[in-house]
Amino acid sequence: MNKEDLKKRTKEFALRIIKLADALPKTTVGHIVAKQVIRAGTSVGANYRAVCRARSKAEFISKLGIVIEEADECMFWLEIIIESNLMKKELVEPLLKETHEIVAIMVASSNSASKNK
DSSP states (O other): OOHHHHHHHHHHHHHHHHHHHHTSOSSHHHHHHHHHHHHHHHHHHHHHHHHHTOSSHHHHHHHHHHHHHHHHHHHHHHHHHHHTTSSOHHHHHHHHHHHHHHHHHHHHHHHHHHHTO
16 A cells, blocks of 8 residues: 555545544533544544655654554544444444554554664
8 A cells, every 4th residue: 555545545534533523422422522533533644644744764753653643542532432332333343443454554664664764
């Protein structure tokens, strides 16, 4: 998967996160969790774009670390949505799976870049 494919994939991921957040209950907890999952989920794509503009290998690795952290935080909020029964598990699981895949791709990329340093 090349960087343009990943840019597209992380943007589509952000859009899916926004739709999921919009479907959360309109309660105090729902609003708080929606804000958190939107912030983390959209940050994945935004920060991946920054990775693509890195000026050095060290900056590339550092910025990938941010993407990994944000994706992991997004995973946390998706798990909270499931475990607190804010939304049916089967509705959230596809996004949770995508989050796991994005983390795996970014970790592999970071490890590869670190080895080739």
